[in-house]
Amino acid sequence: MRIAILASGTGSNFEAIMKAKQKGIVTDDICLLFSDQKQAPVLEKAKKYGIPTVSFSPSEFASKELYEKQLRELLLSQKIGFVVLAGYMRILGSGMLETYANRIINIHPSLLPSFPGRHGIKDAFTYGVKVTGVTIHYVDDGVDTGPIIAQKAVEINPYDTLETLEIKIHSTEHALYPQVIAELTKNMN
Ligand code: GRF
Numbered sequence: 001m002r003i004a005i006l007a008s009g010t011g012s013n014f015e016a017i018m019k020a021k022q023k024g025i026v027t028d029d030i031c032l033l034f035s036d037q038k039q040a041p042v043l044e045k046a047k048k049y050g051i052p053t054v055s056f057s058p059s060e061f062a063s064k065e066l067y068e069k070q071l072r073e074l075l076l077s078q079k080i081g082f083v084v085l086a087g088y089m090r091i092l093g094s095g096m097l098e099t100y101a102n103r104i105i106n107i108h109p110s111l112l113p114s115f116p117g118r119h120g121i122k123d124a125f126t127y128g129v130k131v132t133g134v135t136i137h138y139v140d141d142g143v144d145t146g147p148i149i150a151q152k153a154v155e156i157n158p159y160d161t162l163e164t165l166e167i168k169i170h171s172t173e174h175a176l177y178p179q180v181i182a183e184l185t186k187n188m189n
Pocket of ligand 1: 007009010011012013014086087088107108109173
């Protein structure tokens with residue numbers, strides 16, 4: 001299985017997947033890192049691991065449809081069979097969703113359906129829930145709404161701050177995402 005990772009930011013989940021690949025936990029080939037942000041730190045991380053990178057953004061195209069057409073053609077030209085969103089901050093359009101039906105997954109830093117959107121960790125912390133966590137789900141046309149594949153709970157203790165909670169959530173993500181990717185792609189071709 002040839003995997004592409006789509007990311008817009010820091011790339012800590014990308015790095016966790018690469019480390020799992022080095023340890024043999026993920027056995028599929030990570031063939032491409034795509035970012036819609038030309039300055040995203042994840043691009044440097046990918047180069048460090050020797051992963052080919054491509055970056056372009058919707059602002060370079062006349063429409064969102066043309067941007068996505070280019071992205072879809074890029075993935076098809078690289079014979080990508082499975083797409084992992086790791087901090088990719090855009091909704092995917094119908095072309096991508098149809099071409100890669102049940103083959104695009106995302107990670108979200110809360111127990112969905114609670115706290116969807118960009119600030120899942122902060123929103124849970126501010127609300128005052130005692131348990132939050134991490135969700136991995138198939139991607140559909142909504143914001144963090146696709147069918148859930150895996151979840152892991154993270155407790156919020158009285159002495160947690162937003163910063164300590166962020167650390168706990170991210171380390172939970174980094175453990176869970178590679179395992180789920182390995183499991184899902186094991187029997188795919
Ligand atoms: C993660 O918290 C992930 O759950 C969310 O975006 C963040 C990406 O972080 N979708 P990173 O770029 O992998 O460090």
